Amino acid sequence: xxxxxxPNSMESxxxxxxxxxxxxxxxxxxxxxxxxxxxxxQGPEYVIHGLTSNVNNRMASLAIAxxxxxxxxxxxxxxxxxxxxxxxxxxxxxxxxxxxxxxTFGKGTKLSVIP
Amino acid sequence: NAGVTQTPKFQVLKTGxxxxxxxxxxxxxxxxxxxxxxxxxxxxxxxxxVGAGITDQGEVPNGYNVSRSTxxxxxxxxxxxxxxxxxxxxxxxxxxxxxxxxxxxRLTVT
Numbered sequence: 162x163x164x165x166x167x168p169n170s171m172e173s174x175x176x177x178x179x180x181x182x183x184x185x186x187x188x189x190x191x192x193x194x195x196x197x198x199x200x201x202x203q204g205p206e207y208v209i210h211g212l213t214s215n216v217n218n219r220m221a222s223l224a225i226a227x228x229x230x231x232x233x234x235x236x237x238x239x240x241x242x243x244x245x246x247x248x249x250x251x252x253x254x255x256x257x258x259x260x261x262x263x264x265t266f267g268k269g270t271k272l273s274v275i276p
Numbered sequence: 277n278a279g280v281t282q283t284p285k286f287q288v289l290k291t292g293x294x295x296x297x298x299x300x301x302x303x304x305x306x307x308x309x310x311x312x313x314x315x316x317x318x319x320x321x322x323x324x325x326v327g328a329g330i331t332d333q334g335e336v337p338n339g340y341n342v343s344r345s346t347x348x349x350x351x352x353x354x355x356x357x358x359x360x361x362x363x364x365x366x367x368x369x370x371x372x373x374x375x376x377x378x379x380x381x382r383l384t385v386t
Contacts, residue, residue, distance in 0.1 A: 197375075202380075203379060203380075204280075204366050204368070204377030204379055205319065205375075207373075207375060210374075248318060252373075255324075255332070261307075261326050263324075263334060264375065266311075266318025267318050268316065268318055269318060
């Protein structure tokens with residue numbers, strides 16, 4: 162199975178940018194790169210996704226390496242509400258037909274934001 | 277919209293008991309799935325469904341059954357609970373790239 166590797170933890174000062182790295186050296190051509198975050202005692206929340214090109218949305222930016230073996234989630238200005246576990250995930254199609262897929266979660270990076 | 281709802285929030289079972297974890301969504305999503313999350317770990321896929329009447333196994337399906345008779349509901353059944361099934365269970369739905377997760381059910385099997 163394709164897997165991702167992330168640092169166990171990172172710290173950031175409030176209102177500073179944060180770059181969360183992820184390695185996915187075994188990614189296949191049909192795997193999308195997704196990022197979710199999970200606050201304590203809550204379900205994961207979608208952040209952003211991409212395939213080959215860099216992506217921006219209201220929450221974050223996603224920078225994908227040209228060879229697709231790594232990516233970086235960028236939070237432009239960290240706030241205390243951004244403190245969470247961030248998961249870099251590969252969305253892998255499943256054999257059972259169109260529309261079926263699996264999100265393969267790793268252990269994630271626990272982001273702490275310092276006031 | 278309520279989004280994805282799960283009941284119960286907490287449950288304690290004895291080994292060998294059976295129970296059903298409920299999951300419902302009001303977004304008319306075709307794709308629904310169940311994950312389990314063990315302490316300090318990421319989520320692992322148990323079962324998923326691409327629409328009413330269609331289900332399939334994920335990474336860790338043993339000991340669990342699912343059915344999908346309506347678009348809205350996707351219950352997860354534990355047939356004979358074991359201590360190894362102590363975990364937090366999340367249901368999710370999607371219609372596209374973004375998955376919406378429920379708040380989770382924390383299950384303890386003694």
